[in-house]
Amino acid sequence: MLRVDRVVSGYNRVRVLNGVDVCVQAGERVVVLGRNGMGKTTLAKTIVGLLPTGSGSVYLDGANITSLPAYRRTWAGIGYVPQGRGLFPRLTVEENLRIGLHGSRPKSKTISDDIYDYFPVLRQRRNQAAGTLSGGEQQQLAIGRALVGRPSVLILDEPSEGIQPNLVTAITDRLKSLATDHRMAVLLIEQNLDAARRFAQRCLFIEKGTVVHTCDAPELANTALVSRFLGV
Numbered sequence: 001m002l003r004v005d006r007v008v009s010g011y012n013r014v015r016v017l018n019g020v021d022v023c024v025q026a027g028e029r030v031v032v033l034g035r036n037g038m039g040k041t042t043l044a045k046t047i048v049g050l051l052p053t054g055s056g057s058v059y060l061d062g063a064n065i066t067s068l069p070a071y072r073r074t075w076a077g078i079g080y081v082p083q084g085r086g087l088f089p090r091l092t093v094e095e096n097l098r099i100g101l102h103g104s105r106p107k108s109k110t111i112s113d114d115i116y117d118y119f120p121v122l123r124q125r126r127n128q129a130a131g132t133l134s135g136g137e138q139q140q141l142a143i144g145r146a147l148v149g150r151p152s153v154l155i156l157d158e159p160s161e162g163i164q165p166n167l168v169t170a171i172t173d174r175l176k177s178l179a180t181d182h183r184m185a186v187l188l189i190e191q192n193l194d195a196a197r198r199f200a201q202r203c204l205f206i207e208k209g210t211v212v213h214t215c216d217a218p219e220l221a222n223t224a225l226v227s228r229f230l231g232v
């Protein structure tokens, strides 16, 4: 379970998050929505420890992890799929997955077969350089790499970016199964409303570094609400 409590964060003197509260229970799927530049990526980076927390706290399964560096948060059980995927293009699919094993606690030496079962294309292409995969395949690799360490919380930053709609649907459904099968808490940052509607149980809208509205998934069908917070 992830709990973000009144977190303030930003870049040097530029304050971006102004006291954000987020809670994601084990097995729960929460989507963060908001216009460009509102602080969604900053929130993800702060939770995973790539940006320091100015004030407030981050809890993982009840333990306060606010002062832990990013690699210790990975050990503690946070998986992260960054915007842009962050793969090593010259390394093979399997080598990229192996990098994810370094974040596992207890340390595991093998990539579990079920990663390949969730994303069969990774099995087919395990010896291929990551940079030669399609965008959708790379995204599956980025998710697979975050999963090999068996996180209890998975945070994904716009995984649908640049991917064709039918593949977005397939990946979204795979993530839903993962959350259910492993009772994993999933926080998905998303601009793609169709993907958000398909995935979410609960949604948070962020504006200027603050959560301005929370709702259950059915409310995403309310076009007036969506237009108010997303301008679409």
Ligand SMILES: Nc1ncnc2c1ncn2[C@@H]1O[C@H](COP(=O)(O)OP(=O)(O)OP(=O)(O)O)[C@@H](O)[C@H]1O
Pocket (backbone or CB within 6 Å): 011, 014, 016, 034, 035, 036, 037, 038, 039, 040, 041, 042, 043, 191
């Ligand atoms: N490295 C940085 N240094 C200074 N300011 C930054 C930096 N990265 C982002 N910002 C600023 O922080 C604010 C929030 O950016 P952030 O990337 O968190 O927004 P976002 O909601 O994820 O946007 P998008 O949907 O476009 O990805 C923006 O005003 C942005 O210009």
